[in-house]
Amino acid sequence: MAIDKIRVGIIGAGQNTRKMHIPKLMGLPGVELIEVANRTIASSKKIASEFNIPRVRSSWQEIINSEDVDAIVIGTWPYLHCEASCAALQSGKHVLCEARMAMNHSEAQLMLQASEASPHLTAQLVPAPFTLHADKTIRAYIDHGRLGELLHFQVDFQSNSITNLDGLLHWRRNKKYSGENVMFLGIIYESILRWTVPAIKVSATGNIFINKAIDPESGKQVPIEIPDYLSVQMELENGIHGSMLITETSLHASPPTIKIFGSEGCLKIDFIPDGKLWYGAKADDSMQEVEILPHDKGSWRVEEEFINAIRGKEEVKLTTFNTGVEYMRFTQAVMESYREDGNTKP
Structure with a gap:
């Protein structure tokens, strides 16, 4: 498919849209940013x-209905992702939607159905960014048996609070805008899906330590419904067990990590942008940093992949709506287990 010019409309110019999507789209040949609604x-x-x-x-619906727009970037908070994505696809527009995919699993399914109803259109989600550089190497270590039989993995993601007791309510902790999304849960799980298979069992407990904040819209103090402490146990389809500790209540916390333990070795990745990768075999005294070879090192190419997919030059890999539905299925199950204080199947 030869498309010389692609005209893009922006719905919601959030931080990531301003920092990444807009500048990188502007740098691609034949791409014009022509409309914006914030x-x-x-x-x-x-x-x-x-x-x-x-x-x-004056409204996002005007961009959806614009005859001058070929593709739409949806950079809003999750509350609008489903409605705007489905409307855009039904109007014949290609869609690049910001993570987190949707408010809940049901909305994610609706988005996938809308994309499947228009297979000639490109539908892409912004991928979890922290392990892009190392995903291929991690997958190779697993596939080539460097870890032996995979046993279990451990996620440790601790950080300071994004909401102070006397501060404003952050959108990520506002259920009105975030839905079932909680902290970095979906982003972490999406990364793990690049290396292994989905979960079939989850059990989650948690807490809301900072349980009140000022609503920026009303100026009034409101209760917070989204946890800032979450402990998750899970079993994957292949029988591997995993645990996650995710909190936004930890002072002086160490950098976040994911460790994968096998019978013959262990991998650890520092879960930060371009974080170091470490490996230790059973016979080693300690773990050593892994050199990620240039031809194996992935990078952020979201906007390029989106435009290339529209032009028929490549298929979307990071991230597909199918993968988004899977991480929203997991997120929903975790939150249901948290509320019920018991096991929930994704």
Whole structure:
């Protein structure tokens, strides 16, 4: 498919959209950013002025219905992902949607159904970024038997709070905008899916330590419903067990890590952008840093992949709507288990 010019509309110019999507799309040949609609007209005009986007729309629906737009980047919080993505696909627009995919598993399924109803359109999610550079190497170590029989894995993701007791409610802890998404749970699980198979059992407990914040819209103190401490146990389809400790209540915490334990060796990745990868065999005294070879090192190429997929040059891999449905299925199951204080099958 030869498409010389691709005209892009922006719905929601959040931090990642301004930092990554807009500049990188502008750097691709034959791509024009022509319309933007943010949460307010004032913020839309500011974005348009900053990036020389010629047309400001007063609502996101105007971009959906615009005959001048070929593709849409949805950079809002999760509350609008399903409605905007489905509407865009039904209007014949290609879609690049920000992570987290949706408010819940049901919305994610609706998005997948909308994409499957229009297979000629590209539908892509922004991928979990932290392990892109190391995914191929991790997968190779597993496939080539460097770890032996896989036994279990451990996720340790601890950080300081994003919401102070006397501070404003962050959107990630606002159920109105985040739904079932909690902290970095879905992002971590998406990364793990690149190396192994989905979960079939989960059990989760948690807590809400910082349980009140100021609603930026009303100015009133409101209760927080999304946990800031979560402990998850799981079993994967291949029988491997895993555990996750994810918190936003840890002072002086160590950098987050994921460790994969096997009968013959162990891998550890520092779960930060371009984090180091470590390996130790059974006979080694300690773990050593793994050199990731240039031809194995992945990188952020989300916008390039999106445009290439529209032009028929490659298929979307990171991340497909199918993968998004899987991580939302897992996220939903974890939150149901947390609320029920018991086991829930994804």
